[in-house]
Amino acid sequence: MIRPTLLICSLLLSQSASAEEVQLAVAANFTAPMRKIAAEFEKDSGHKARLMFGATGKFYAQISNGAPFEVLLSADDETPARLERDGLAVAGSRFTYATGRLVLWSAREGYVDDKGDVLKKGDFRHLSIANPKTAPYGAAAIQTLSKLGLLPALEPRFVQGENIAQTHSFIVSGNAELGFIALSQVFRDGRLGSGSAWIVPANLHEPIRQDAVLLAKGQSNPAAAALLKYLKGDKARSIIKSFGYEL
Template sequence: MRALLLLWLLSPTMTRADELIIAVASNFTAPMRDIAKQFEQDSGHKVTLAFGSSGKIFAQISHGAPYQAFFSADQAKPAQLIERKLADADSRYTYAEGKLALWSIKPGFVGADGEVLKGNEYNKLALANPKLAPYGAAALEVLQHLELEELTRARWVQGENISQTYQFVASGNADLGLVALSQILKQGHIAEGSAWIPPSKLYKPIRQDAVILKGAAGIPALQEFWRFIQSPEVHAIIRAYGYSTPSQAGDEHVE
């Protein structure tokens, strides 16, 4: 009897229930690390996180990558995974709405209205690849609405994802970058350098959906994580990084 109990405790199903593998869009790196750390402390479960552009993660899932859940930087890719029967429709959840920021590591370089984009004071403008990253698509929309796409194009340097875009600016290889606001906030304020937050009317809302992937819906630890993600505690973490959460529908205020 004891041997049977030991086999049950060591079974693969039990291991999967305690160890989660979650794919996350790059823009959500910092908040998800905080969320996973808190969940691990509260639950005792282990969470392994894989970060990348939403486009690349989508392709990986389509080719059988062993993720159990996907936190995308948009709504389109989770919807497509549901259409392809690769994700659980009932699990789909809008966990955050992201915001863009025009940022420079240099203090005082970016003014309150983003006029620096129209001048010749900067060398490169970093943005994420619009074909791969939703934040890149939003950045392109901003430039188009400001009628600055052609004026700035020769200075573009494109990151594969928003994390690489941020690194271009943080390293000084680009004077300016259209990055995720969450990447440059600390306790609700710009951590370093200077930034302008483009009005949300300049780009489509960056609503970010999460889904549980095929075959993982019955994992108890993942169901526990899904409840945790929707809790007020997690909403507070997400807001601290400059995102809006579902309970803030229509609220565009950022400290």
């Protein structure tokens, strides 16, 4: 008869032997939810998820130049499709894991009204946005200002972040009074965490569909396949929704 302690040790050793590590490139807007999902994934599967956060456009360049990422969680749907066409991602593996929401946010309470009229009043010196060439949320911000007819007037006041995380930091630090960021950066469990905000109506910019894809370097890694499957599960979806994303 196998003693309980020996059985437990045997199971732990078995799990350790089968555990793998997956390298993920993750869009900066998805930093907080992915950290929570990765912790749950590691606990539930035994696999280790190594996360790198940044701008989607820069990840495309890095992957094209041989970066060792095995899974991409993009801030758009075009980059994963492009990687498939380039032969750098596994055809048929991509899917939309979240649809993002753009928000105009200030760290100051009561500064941004719930209709975004603060943009028309122009009573500010700096407006922070992410680089629209590499960050989809930055592109959505430009589309929004264009539709509102405010782009020519406000463009000289831009403080441009390399990615959405840096854009957020510019607002927090006071280098910009307000700016366009991802709702997920300031939204927790169904409510705004701090500051003041205007959630930009979805009809003012193209949908921010965020796709995941299995990269060519990860096609033989069981941890990569397991992570993508986990993203579609109820636990991950619940976490994603709690940060203000649509599913």
